Amino acid sequence: MIRRIHMEIALLATCALLLCSGCTQQPVQAAAEGGLPGVKIPVGPIPGPQMEFKMPTNPYEENSVAMEEGRRLFVWYNCYGCHGGHAGGGMGPSLRGPVWIYGGDPAHVFASIAEGRGKGMPSWGTKIPQDQIWKLVAYIETLGTPQEPDAPHVAPDPQVKEKK
Numbered sequence: 001m002i003r004r005i006h007m008e009i010a011l012l013a014t015c016a017l018l019l020c021s022g023c024t025q026q027p028v029q030a031a032a033e034g035g036l037p038g039v040k041i042p043v044g045p046i047p048g049p050q051m052e053f054k055m056p057t058n059p060y061e062e063n064s065v066a067m068e069e070g071r072r073l074f075v076w077y078n079c080y081g082c083h084g085g086h087a088g089g090g091m092g093p094s095l096r097g098p099v100w101i102y103g104g105d106p107a108h109v110f111a112s113i114a115e116g117r118g119k120g121m122p123s124w125g126t127k128i129p130q131d132q133i134w135k136l137v138a139y140i141e142t143l144g145t146p147q148e149p150d151a152p153h154v155a156p157d158p159q160v161k162e163k164k
């Protein structure tokens with residue numbers, strides 16, 4: 001009987017210890033410094049009653065320095081390894097539009113990068129700072145436009161005769 005009580009005390013002590021180790025742990029910092037947005041960005045229609053939902057906007061929109069940096073980050077983080085050198089597609093889909101699986105507006109592109117996507121897109125939200133993700137978005141939004149930094153060189157079409 002005494003043995004049993006001893007065991008119970010020991011068990012209780014372990015439980016208390018376990019509980020306490022939980023309370024001394026640092027709170028998860030990911031939300032504060034990582035890239036995951038404060039709100040979930042829905043990919044499809046939102047079920048339930050109509051509610052106000054404001055999509056986050058890119059703080060670097062129209063910022064050409066950020067676009068250049070986004071290009072550098074795209075190479076730096078090996079995005080090109082899966083999406084192709086100029087994001088024209090590889091093992092991962094083309095990001096040069098106009099077809100988007102998960103939406104091509106800045107908020108959805110941000111969510112794809114931060115959260116990752118099911119069929120092979122890693123999530124970067126807890127690995128790289130949020131402002132870098134927005135810079136990547138700024139770059140991706142320029143693809144195929146005259147603002148695109150380091151745009152692919154298009155070889156002249158031999159079929160088209162140059163005007164003399």
Ligand code: HEC
Binds near residue numbers: 078080
């Ligand atoms: C390991 C390979 C891989 C790497 C590295 C990778 N991606 Fe992806 N990415 C994919 C695949 C595969 C998909 C498609 C996922 C799906 O269909 O569910 C995808 C999807 C996306 C999408 C959504 C495309 C759409 O049509 O909606 C974006 C945006 C994107 N990636 C950006 C990036 C950026 C920026 C980086 C670098 C930080 C990156 N990816 C790195 C494989 C990769």
